[in-house]
Amino acid sequence: MWVFALIVIGTTLAADPLEPRLDGDRIRVSAPSLRFLVEAPLEHLHNGTSVTFTLTLGLRKGPDVPAAELDTQRCTVSYDLWEEKFAVTHLAPTPSSISHLSAEAAEAWCVDKLSLPIARIANDQPFWLRLEFVEESMADESRDSGPFGLALGNLIDIFSRRGREQLLQGREESGPVRLKDLQ
Amino acid sequence: MKRLILAFILTTVWAATPAVAKVQAQATDQPPIVDDVQVTGIDDDRLSPGLRRDIRALEGSPLDAAAVQELTDRVGQELPEYIAATRQIASAGGTGRIRLIFLIARIRDDAALRDNINSRYTVESVEINGADELVLSDAVRSEMDGLVGERLDQKEAARVRSRIAAELGPRQRVSRRIRRGTVRDKIRLIFEIERELWIPFRELPSFFLYHSKQHFSAALEAPIEVGHNRVSLYGAYNADELIERFSGLGIAYQNVRVGTDRLGVRVAFTGYRQKWESATRLALEEAEGVPGTYRSRLSFEASVTVAITPELNFSIGTSISELDSEMPPETPGGSVFESANAGLASLNFESRWGERGFRQSFKGEYSARAGAGNIASDFVYSRHVGRARYTFRRDKNRFAAQFRAGRLEGTAPLFERFSVGDSRTLRGWNKFDLTPYGTDRVVNGSLEYGYSVFQIFYDTGAAWNSGEEVRARHSVGFGLHGDDPDDDWFITLAFPLKSSAFSPVLSIGVRIGGGF
Numbered sequence: 233m234w235v236f237a238l239i240v241i242g243t244t245l246a247a248d249p250l251e252p253r254l255d256g257d258r259i260r261v262s263a264p265s266l267r268f269l270v271e272a273p274l275e276h277l278h279n280g281t282s283v284t285f286t287l288t289l290g291l292r293k294g295p296d297v298p299a300a301e302l303d304t305q306r307c308t309v310s311y312d313l314w315e316e317k318f319a320v321t322h323l324a325p326t327p328s329s330i331s332h333l334s335a336e337a338a339e340a341w342c343v344d345k346l347s348l349p350i351a352r353i354a355n356d357q358p359f360w361l362r363l364e365f366v367e368e369s370m371a372d373e374s375r376d377s378g379p380f381g382l383a384l385g386n387l388i389d390i391f392s393r394r395g396r397e398q399l400l401q402g403r404e405e406s407g408p409v410r411l412k413d414l415q
Numbered sequence: 416m417k418r419l420i421l422a423f424i425l426t427t428v429w430a431a432t433p434a435v436a437k438v439q440a441q442a443t444d445q446p447p448i449v450d451d452v453q454v455t456g457i458d459d460d461r462l463s464p465g466l467r468r469d470i471r472a473l474e475g476s477p478l479d480a481a482a483v484q485e486l487t488d489r490v491g492q493e494l495p496e497y498i499a500a501t502r503q504i505a506s507a508g509g510t511g512r513i514r515l516i517f518l519i520a521r522i523r524d525d526a527a528l529r530d531n532i533n534s535r536y537t538v539e540s541v542e543i544n545g546a547d548e549l550v551l552s553d554a555v556r557s558e559m560d561g562l563v564g565e566r567l568d569q570k571e572a573a574r575v576r577s578r579i580a581a582e583l584g585p586r587q588r589v590s591r592r593i594r595r596g597t598v599r600d601k602i603r604l605i606f607e608i609e610r611e612l613w614i615p616f617r618e619l620p621s622f623f624l625y626h627s628k629q630h631f632s633a634a635l636e637a638p639i640e641v642g643h644n645r646v647s648l649y650g651a652y653n654a655d656e657l658i659e660r661f662s663g664l665g666i667a668y669q670n671v672r673v674g675t676d677r678l679g680v681r682v683a684f685t686g687y688r689q690k691w692e693s694a695t696r697l698a699l700e701e702a703e704g705v706p707g708t709y710r711s712r713l714s715f716e717a718s719v720t721v722a723i724t725p726e727l728n729f730s731i732g733t734s735i736s737e738l739d740s741e742m743p744p745e746t747p748g749g750s751v752f753e754s755a756n757a758g759l760a761s762l763n764f765e766s767r768w769g770e771r772g773f774r775q776s777f778k779g780e781y782s783a784r785a786g787a788g789n790i791a792s793d794f795v796y797s798r799h800v801g802r803a804r805y806t807f808r809r810d811k812n813r814f815a816a817q818f819r820a821g822r823l824e825g826t827a828p829l830f831e832r833f834s835v836g837d838s839r840t841l842r843g844w845n846k847f848d849l850t851p852y853g854t855d856r857v858v859n860g861s862l863e864y865g866y867s868v869f870q871i872f873y874d875t876g877a878a879w880n881s882g883e884e885v886r887a888r889h890s891v892g893f894g895l896h897g898d899d900p901d902d903d904w905f906i907t908l909a910f911p912l913k914s915s916a917f918s919p920v921l922s923i924g925v926r927i928g929g930g931f
Binding site: 279280281282308310311312313314315319321327328329330331332333 | 488491492495496498521522523528529530531532533536569592593594595599600602
């Protein structure tokens with residue numbers, strides 16, 4: 233009985249961090265345990281600075297193989313000092329924005345912008361999902377860029393003290409997943 | 416139409432005369448009667464019936480600022496893709512009666528709001544923390560004042576931050592943050608000034624360059640900084656800096672704040688192997704009193720730096736080098752190890768001043784090295800070098816003047832000898848033609864003018880050995896360069912001014928840090 237209880241508890245604790253779901257002919261995920269509005273980015277936000285994140289969702293047909301499908305989206309987050317809520321803009325060709333969100337809801341809104349096509353995935357084929365995020369470095373306001381200065385300026389930033397602030401990044405993975413289990 | 420409403424909300428309501436604030440101000444007197452309430456920017460049915468009812472309930476009652484604010488907040492909560500504000504207009508019903516308009520607009524229709532939701536708020540005050548505001552010029556303080564009363568413009572705030580940073584100079588770090596104001600929908604813009612270290616980290620140059628007479632050179636520094644500590648791994652394949660082409664690795668550790676801003680320490684270890692041009696070897700056969708070549712050079716250097724002011728510091732230390740000297744073929748064993756130990760001292764000054772768009776800087780350095788028998792050196796010598804560089808920038812125009820003078824007494828190893836004719840000095844000349852085994856005297860300088868990415872320059876200089884005739888040489892050239900020719904990419908074509916064969920020298924590359 234105790235062994236059974238431990239197995240149940242262990243299985244619960246080891247639950248996949250990504251929760252995939254079908255949305256028409258695409259797959260989306262939720263990542264309730266993935267937090268990126270924390271630490272330094274959260275401090276920047278509370279100081280009134282906006283922070284941009286790049287999120288990538290990859291679908292792999294094996295745990296260590298290159299992604300067969302990949303989707304990358306960018307979200308800019310700011311923190312409304314008076315409302316004490318987060319606002320997010322999805323940086324797409326047609327941007328969309330939302331405000332009055334809690335930190336968790338803002339994170340979920342960003343993650344929900346990611347989706348992958350499933351047309352090339354067989355119903356019973358196992359696959360793995362990986363969700364990654366990385367904080368984008370903030371523009372160096374003090375630097376002027378000439379016509380060619382932008383790319384080389386970035387190169388300089390890489391080797392100089394500028395821009396060496398550690399940027400927050402993280403990932404969650406789940407798998408194997410089968411489409412038939414999601415239907 | 417949506418954009419017009421949004422602009423109306425953001426400029427009229429929040430920026431100039433925030434309705435809610437006006438309502439609050441009037442609330443202390445007799446509150447006006449709300450004759451009529453309107454919702455614009457969206458269809459009424461986008462709001463919940465309860466919210467519509469509560470908004471309508473304002474009609475016929477004295478204006479309740481708190482209730483209006485609460486309803487505005489509820490609009491934002493029900494329609495998170497929108498922002499809302501209110502405005503009151505005098506009613507035709509008579510004095511003390513108003514029409515109340517709820518203005519609602521979509522966030523995505525405004526680029527500033529998309530970037531930062533706080534752009535909806537009005538700047539109540541602009542403050543400086545960490546420094547006395549009086550150290551800033553009237554012009555900058557005027558620009559700070561210009562932000563007050565306006566809707567927060569992130570780009571303008573960033574520009575003012577840059578202006579402050581430019582005025583305070585390189586030893587002050589300026590960041591900006593915003594805080595809530597004293598009344599609803601207003602914010603305080605704060606520029607935080609943080610003093611940087613008195614002793615700067617010594618960056619080793621990273622570069623990749625091609626010189627049409629001296630071919631490729633490259634060096635890369637990989638630093639790790641933790642607090643006041645910096646550890647650097649360094650690799651080089653360098654034919655540009657010295658008479659020798661040296662390649663190898665190094666590691667350095669530096670602490671720029673040992674208990675106080677005024678004290679720093681640095682230790683470095685390098686191991687290089689040398690290659691020599693045939694011109695150097697041939698010239699050395701004829702030279703008298705000049706030491707020979709070596710296969711490798713291992714060096715350990717330790718120094719202590721004391722800052723007198725944030726701009727001025729001096730260093731003292733020691734350098735211990737072991738040279739695997741190449742001996743004539745008939746020498747048993749073919750090589751012998753020699754010690755090139757020296758005491759070091761240097762005085763450094765750097766200052767920047769002026770405003771963004773009109774900046775000046777000056778950097779000066781005097782350094783001395785002395786090798787002596789009592790520190791177990793096989794080379795007894797003294798080496799003195801003074802260098803200065805002045806730059807002036809006005810908008811896209813840039814002018815730079817630099818100068819170097821050096822003197823060597825005694826018998827110094829080849830890596831201590833002077834040369835001209837590389838990617839920085841007497842561009843257009845080849846150092847292996849002018850100074851194949853180096854010299855013990857040098858004077859050189861450059862004048863450069865640049866506009867945007869274009870650059871022209873004039874170099875002059877002379878390098879000679881004691882007792883020889885001094886012959887000045889000149890070169891001119893032009894090219895393209897990045898924002899800072901000492902810290903960016905460059906392409907130059909330089910022409911030596913001489914009566915004999917005319918052969919321009921091309922140099923192209925990227926240089927990062929470590930420049931003088």
